[in-house]
Amino acid sequence: MKGEVEQGAGACKRHRSRSSDSSVSSTATDGSKRLGRSRSGSREKDRRSSKSKDKERDKKKRRKEKERKREKDEKRSVLTGKKIKLKVHKDSKDLEMDANRHDLLQFLNSTYDAVVSALTAADIIPEVVPSLFSPEALLVISWPTGKEATLGNTLTALDTVHEPSIAFTPMITQASYDEVSYTLVMTDPDAPSRKDPKLAQWRHWVVTGIKAPPPTNVDTGDLSARFTQPPISPYYVPSPPPGSGPHHYYGLFSGLIPAVGVTVAPNAPERKNSPKDRGKWNAATFAEEYGLKLVAANFFVVNGPEP
Secondary structure: HHHHHHHHHHHHHHHHHHHHHHHHHHHHHHHHHHHHHHHHHHHHHHHHHHHHHHHHHHHHHHHHHHHHHHOOOOOEEEOOOEEOOOOOOOOOHHHHHHHHHHHHHHHHHHHHHHHHHHHEEEEOHHHHOOOOOOOOOOEEEEOOOOOOOOEEEEEEOOOOOOEEEEOOOOOOOOHHHHEEEEEEEEEEEOOOOOOOOOOOEEEEEEEEEEEEOOOOHHHHHEEEOOOOOOOEEOOOEEEEEEEEEEEEEEEEEEEEEEOOOOOOOOOHHHHHHOOHHOOOOOOOHHHHHHEEEEEEEEEEEEEOOOO
16 A cells, blocks of 8 residues: 555656646747747848838939939029029920020130130230130120221221220120129230330220129120229220320220129229329239139220321
């Protein structure tokens, strides 16, 4: 009887041991499963985060490509300097306008070449104008008498007795037309004569703060410049001394950005305008001092009267 009891007790003990082992094994398995699920969830979360970042990068990339394409499809207006959107598909009218623009550019380029050739033939290049001068506009100088400067034509003192007006063709600029300021100078490098230019250059006219005409004026053909400030050096009538021969008078037109333009000090040489103070002036030195870039030039000739 005693042996049977001991056998029963041993069986119970073994059963409890197996149950305990099974419980530990089950707990370990559950822990492993939870850890696996935790790791799997973390990996899934990382994948979602990475995928979200990839989408955001792709979105930014597409946005930048779209902006680059939009900038590529835009150009600045020749007249206003502001961006204009180009047509993607051109109709027959657009093609005709392109052809007209091409013809105009060819004309302007040939005219610019003529300007450089005329300046070189008259020794204005390189005596007054730099050898590397490349015109960006055509400068028109006209007097109330109806006369104009046309690259070396001969005029009389009476033809040029009154202050002239100026006009110029539109230029391509990085700023709008009213944000660019221009300066005009007129000098005589043949003073008192071409053989003896000891007073060259004689300063005849200096005007700053010149503005391009409004873009709407192109439709009317009126390209007259707007004078927004009084002349620094008032216009001095071309009047060569008797027997001094031909005198070349140069109109040099320079551009400056920003719109604040040129500020000439009250005691600057350009403000000393008696005849004795106008000689021995230099347009190139003036342009360098005030950061001006030469964009256009024109000239005419006035002969000194016979002695």
